[in-house]
Amino acid sequence: MTHVAAVDLGATSGRVVVAEVGPDGVRLDVVHRFSNTPVRLPDGLHWDVVGLFREIVEGLRSAVRATPDLAGLAVDSWAVDYALMRDGRMVSTPFHYRDDRNAAAVERVHAVVDPSALYARNGLQHLPFNTVFQLVADGAHLDHADTLLLVPDLIAHWLSGHVGAETTNASTTGLLDVRTGPLGAKAWDTELATMLGIPGAILPPLVAPGETLGGLLPHVAAELGGRQLTVTTVGSHDTASAVAGTVLGPDDAYVSCGTWGLAGLELERPVLTEDARKASFTNEGGVDGRTRFLHNVMGLWLLSESLRTWEREDGRSLDLATLLAGAAEAQAPMLFDVDDPRFLAPGDIPARISAYAAEHGLPAPQGRAEVVRTILESLAEGFATTIHRAAALSGREVRRIQIVGGGALNTLLCQLTADRSGLEVLAGPVEATALGNALVQARTLGAVSGDLDALRALVGRTLEQQHYRPRTSRATPLASRKVF
Numbered sequence: 109m110t111h112v113a114a115v116d117l118g119a120t121s122g123r124v125v126v127a128e129v130g131p132d133g134v135r136l137d138v139v140h141r142f143s144n145t146p147v148r149l150p151d152g153l154h155w156d157v158v159g160l161f162r163e164i165v166e167g168l169r170s171a172v173r174a175t176p177d178l179a180g181l182a183v184d185s186w187a188v189d190y191a192l193m194r195d196g197r198m199v200s201t202p203f204h205y206r207d208d209r210n211a212a213a214v215e216r217v218h219a220v221v222d223p224s225a226l227y228a229r230n231g232l233q234h235l236p237f238n239t240v241f242q243l244v245a246d247g248a249h250l251d252h253a254d255t256l257l258l259v260p261d262l263i264a265h266w267l268s269g270h271v272g273a274e275t276t277n278a279s280t281t282g283l284l285d286v287r288t289g290p291l292g293a294k295a296w297d298t299e300l301a302t303m304l305g306i307p308g309a310i311l312p313p314l315v316a317p318g319e320t321l322g323g324l325l326p327h328v329a330a331e332l333g334g335r336q337l338t339v340t341t342v343g344s345h346d347t348a349s350a351v352a353g354t355v356l357g358p359d360d361a362y363v364s365c366g367t368w369g370l371a372g373l374e375l376e377r378p379v380l381t382e383d384a385r386k387a388s389f390t391n392e393g394g395v396d397g398r399t400r401f402l403h404n405v406m407g408l409w410l411l412s413e414s415l416r417t418w419e420r421e422d423g424r425s426l427d428l429a430t431l432l433a434g435a436a437e438a439q440a441p442m443l444f445d446v447d448d449p450r451f452l453a454p455g456d457i458p459a460r461i462s463a464y465a466a467e468h469g470l471p472a473p474q475g476r477a478e479v480v481r482t483i484l485e486s487l488a489e490g491f492a493t494t495i496h497r498a499a500a501l502s503g504r505e506v507r508r509i510q511i512v513g514g515g516a517l518n519t520l521l522c523q524l525t526a527d528r529s530g531l532e533v534l535a536g537p538v539e540a541t542a543l544g545n546a547l548v549q550a551r552t553l554g555a556v557s558g559d560l561d562a563l564r565a566l567v568g569r570t571l572e573q574q575h576y577r578p579r580t581s582r583a584t585p586l587a588s589r590k591v592f
């Protein structure tokens with residue numbers, strides 16, 4: 109048995125999880141949870157990375173105290189965002205991907221490389237916050253930097269001193285050449301960077317999941333009571349670790365459901381067709397050279413941001429379970445396109461749903477229970493459509509959907525996804541990301557061996573999942589059904 113710490117930063121909360129991994133399975137213990145609250149400064153919306161680092165060290169202190177033989181740690185987080193560094197100092201506080209500074213940069217990039225040509229090079233769905241657009245928005249600020257560190261690489265750097273870019277997360281920047289790997293080594297597309305005026309020299313050396321970065325910096329070890337830990341790389345993009353921690357069968361699709369709903373398939377190689385681009389499918393790098401062929405569905409953000417709006421209105425905190433119980437009894441008077449960009453920025457989501465209804469001549473939901481039901485029905489429809497499209501675009505048959513992450517606890521959402529997709533849904537594990545992180549670490553440290561399927565089988569030994577069977581059958585393929 110080996111014990112490792114998975115540091116997992118989500119968009120709304122972070123956690124340090126101690127995992128016990130061995131040939132008989134995996135056991136997780138969340139030793140520290142903390143909230144992740146972005147900060148609005150005069151120049152835009154930022155992540156409080158220094159505050160997050162303090163919480164991580166605090167979490168690691170609890171982890172070493174609780175686990176005398178803790179051997180290692182690895183970090184994963186959300187993708188695309190970064191700090192600019194010079195001479196080892198952070199010269200810019202990372203922007204939050206929901207900051208809205210990128211619109212002009214998107215136009216500038218597309219004027220140089222049109223969307224089809226960009227897709228052929230990087231294989232990414234168009235998201236206005238992909239790193240490449242943020243960097244072009246940064247413009248002259250890049251001149252002050254000698255290195256760019258993506259968020260999990262920044263944390264790993266502050267822990268170990270290592271400078272690099274882990275490949276699964278680098279694949280979300282838009283600057284990793286999708287034509288390289290999975291068999292050859294991954295490489296930055298420095299030609300693209302140059303075309304866009306991004307200095308290629310700021311892109312640090314790439315490092316694959318499963319590499320050893322080194323020990324803790326002396327002052328970090330001192331904060332942990334003199335304990336040393338081996339820092340390794342995993343799928344540092346949280347979705348890459350979540351997919352690694354999902355017990356996927358050959359005909360399974362997944363929805364990694366938290367703030368976002370990342371819905372898609374694990375493939376051996378990218379799908380770079382024009383149809384895939386138009387359907388907004390991304391080819392992100394997975395652990396062991398796999399491809400994560402998926403689409404970002406807006407996710408539980410719609411619900412959490414609605415809750416925040418109502419809590420502000422009421423001046424008190426509200427109970428999500430009560431709202432969900434109300435939604436289970438309510439009807440959705442309409443469906444809305446959860447991917448409409450109006451829902452991306454923080455703010456009054458219920459008002460935006462009403463505006464959407466008015467614009468589309470649809471009946472708006474009345475009251476909170478109906479709003480929640482409408483969000484969940486629309487999300488489930490988004491998941492179902494995405495999964496059926498992923499199957500059609502990749503030529504793969506899909507028979508089941510695995511829902512992992514916090515969304516696996518939302519029984520109504522899981523049932524509606526089964527109903528709307530016409531497919532069986534298996535829900536869990538909730539902590540798939542921490543599991544995927546820990547499994548890869550344990551393999552790197554030699555505690556377990558085998559390919560990704562062998563690692564997943566370890567999770568399967570102790571996993572208890574909820575089953576949801578469709579109560580209705582999906583009569584017509586969604587691509588040809590008019591839903592929005």
Ligand code: LFR
Pocket residue numbers: 118119185186187188189205345346347367368370404
């Ligand atoms: C999920 C996630 C998604 C990514 C989005 C922004 O936490 O990492 O995969 O598209 O956040 O980085």
